Amino acid sequence: MKALLLNPVLNKEFKLRLRSFKSYLGILIYLIVLGSIGIGFIFLTTMNARMGYFRPEESRVMFMVLSMVQLGLILFMTPGLTAGVISGERERQTLNMLLTTKQSSGSIIVGKLLSSLSFLLLIIVASLPLYSITFLFGGVAPRTILATFGLYMITILTIGSLGVMFSTLIRKTIVSMITTYGVALFLTAFTAFVAVLSIQFISMGGPTQTQNPIPYLMLMGNPAAVLMTVFEPSMQKELMKQSGISIPLWISYLFTCVFLITLSLWISISKLRPNMRVNKRRKA
Amino acid sequence: MIEIVNLTKRYGTFTALDQMNLTIEKGTVFGVVGPNGAGKSTTFSILATLLAPTSGTAYIDGIDVTQNPSKIREYIGYMPDFFGVYDSLKAGEYLDFYGASYGIAPKEREVLIPQLLELVNLSSKKDTYVDSLSRGMKQRLCLARCLIHDPEILILDEPASGLDPRARVEMRDILKELKAMGKTILISSHILPELSEMCDALGVIENGQLVATGSVAAIQQQLKANKVLIVTVQNEFERAIQFFEDQPLAVDVRKTADMELQFGFNGTDEDQIRLLKEALQQSLPILSFTEEKTDLEDIFMEITKGVE
Ligand SMILES: Nc1ncnc2c1ncn2[C@@H]1O[C@H](COP(=O)(O)OP(=O)(O)OP(=O)(O)O)[C@@H](O)[C@H]1O
Ligand SMILES: [Mg+2]
Numbered sequence: 001m002k003a004l005l006l007n008p009v010l011n012k013e014f015k016l017r018l019r020s021f022k023s024y025l026g027i028l029i030y031l032i033v034l035g036s037i038g039i040g041f042i043f044l045t046t047m048n049a050r051m052g053y054f055r056p057e058e059s060r061v062m063f064m065v066l067s068m069v070q071l072g073l074i075l076f077m078t079p080g081l082t083a084g085v086i087s088g089e090r091e092r093q094t095l096n097m098l099l100t101t102k103q104s105s106g107s108i109i110v111g112k113l114l115s116s117l118s119f120l121l122l123i124i125v126a127s128l129p130l131y132s133i134t135f136l137f138g139g140v141a142p143r144t145i146l147a148t149f150g151l152y153m154i155t156i157l158t159i160g161s162l163g164v165m166f167s168t169l170i171r172k173t174i175v176s177m178i179t180t181y182g183v184a185l186f187l188t189a190f191t192a193f194v195a196v197l198s199i200q201f202i203s204m205g206g207p208t209q210t211q212n213p214i215p216y217l218m219l220m221g222n223p224a225a226v227l228m229t230v231f232e233p234s235m236q237k238e239l240m241k242q243s244g245i246s247i248p249l250w251i252s253y254l255f256t257c258v259f260l261i262t263l264s265l266w267i268s269i270s271k272l273r274p275n276m277r278v279n280k281r282r283k284a
Numbered sequence: 285m286i287e288i289v290n291l292t293k294r295y296g297t298f299t300a301l302d303q304m305n306l307t308i309e310k311g312t313v314f315g316v317v318g319p320n321g322a323g324k325s326t327t328f329s330i331l332a333t334l335l336a337p338t339s340g341t342a343y344i345d346g347i348d349v350t351q352n353p354s355k356i357r358e359y360i361g362y363m364p365d366f367f368g369v370y371d372s373l374k375a376g377e378y379l380d381f382y383g384a385s386y387g388i389a390p391k392e393r394e395v396l397i398p399q400l401l402e403l404v405n406l407s408s409k410k411d412t413y414v415d416s417l418s419r420g421m422k423q424r425l426c427l428a429r430c431l432i433h434d435p436e437i438l439i440l441d442e443p444a445s446g447l448d449p450r451a452r453v454e455m456r457d458i459l460k461e462l463k464a465m466g467k468t469i470l471i472s473s474h475i476l477p478e479l480s481e482m483c484d485a486l487g488v489i490e491n492g493q494l495v496a497t498g499s500v501a502a503i504q505q506q507l508k509a510n511k512v513l514i515v516t517v518q519n520e521f522e523r524a525i526q527f528f529e530d531q532p533l534a535v536d537v538r539k540t541a542d543m544e545l546q547f548g549f550n551g552t553d554e555d556q557i558r559l560l561k562e563a564l565q566q567s568l569p570i571l572s573f574t575e576e577k578t579d580l581e582d583i584f585m586e587i588t589k590g591v592e
Contacts, residue, residue: 007383008322008385009385009514011372011381011384012373012384014382015377016370016371016372016373020372069508092368092370093364093367094367094368096329096332096367097362097367097429098385099333099334100334100357100358100360100362101382101386102354102357102387102433103385103386103387177318179297273333273353274333274336275335276337276349276350276353277350
């Protein structure tokens, strides 16, 4: 922990972040978006319900909606915050000087990743008061809330590491960002699409009880699907039954994430600086 | 000490550096001059561990750049030809960040930073945001940054480029101070006069090859000479060297290989014939007497034009 606090990149990025007006504007816009969705939801439900007040069941639905929207916002923001951390320094011509210092590649990469992600963390924490509405009306187990925020953390780390990797490998920030958005979209929309397609395809063949692992395999990297199984455990049971895989989806998701994080950080760290030795090896 | 050995860098089929060899002694200020695209930045980037060579290598204090780049980084301070700054940092914080990146303790940095700012005449700018500094000030700040870990060797890629004459003089004075501190300095420019005053020795580089090295005076003479003659003798090398050194038209006579010497020659073809005749009359055992093809004249024009 002390080593992290002493990480020069992390330290400097915090300073820059807190000085930039854009950061505060970002938080403000984020809260306005999330807040208006929450308030809009309350407004709509109370208008439709004749009773005119908010019940635990509605509070639960609202939590689900808010959490899904928040996940969407996080998936949208993470590539933007991380996919330029290295290529951006290259474009601003500050990377060369950073790379000739004694700081290790690992320290630079981890410092960059954590500094971008801590801003997201700040945003998520700032959004907590909005959730107090659902705490007030009940209907959501504390376990569900914890699981939701745990899911946010691991998802941010995964997409963030992918963003840092593309930023290291690709020279242009724009291209790196598009690639990271592409991967995020693949993990959420594309996998869900294939999963739904495959379920429909099987059910077309009649009520035969054939096992179909495709939906499970597709969704084990999909944060939105995992969030859904957190809300609706029955969905997870169905998925496990159909695939014949008895590992809960969130555990598979955790493993997928850890794998992606390790792989992308490893690639980033080893590709940040040129391999000065490469030619010697080729000769030998 | 810096030793460059058969250093070659290719970009695809284009050869940016071609079998370069160069040794720079400890404590010297060595200038690398060459026109645009000659390969100066390429050489410096390899020395700074930012670029892998295609073949060959370089040693800094005996450490191989390709084998132990992280060790090299402790020894060198590198200033790139083009660089950016972090906009929302103040000059003091800017140095502090790099100090931290070199693993210098916060207490030490507190002492060090005012000293460095003093050295580059920026003491009054400690709390100024770096992006509001002038170009010359940024260059000097960047120089201070290179010095933060007190490296023995400075690799400065065109530190005076884009500066007005006054700022250039300021930069020159700082470099003199650094030289007095005993640093080995490798500095580049595409114009000779910019370097001639402060360098102990120069290397002229063109198309990725070192075409001339030596003291400033020697280079200037060599470049100005009409041609370069190469003479090999069978024996009596000492007498041959002595003979050519005594010739008024020969400049910068030096040994280039065993029994081979080279010098710049400032005479006409007739003078050259007379020189050979005389050498034979002195019964020097001359094996060959050839004129080296160089386009030093063009290079000289290139690197001396358009200054002050
Ligand atoms: N990444 C690259 N890809 C292809 N060619 C390159 C690359 N970098 C440099 N070159 C080429 O290598 C040659 C040497 O470039 P270098 O930057 O070392 O020249 P220089 O001597 O520093 O010139 P200048 O005075 O303009 O700074 C140039 O012809 C350049 O076009
Ligand atoms: Mg250059």
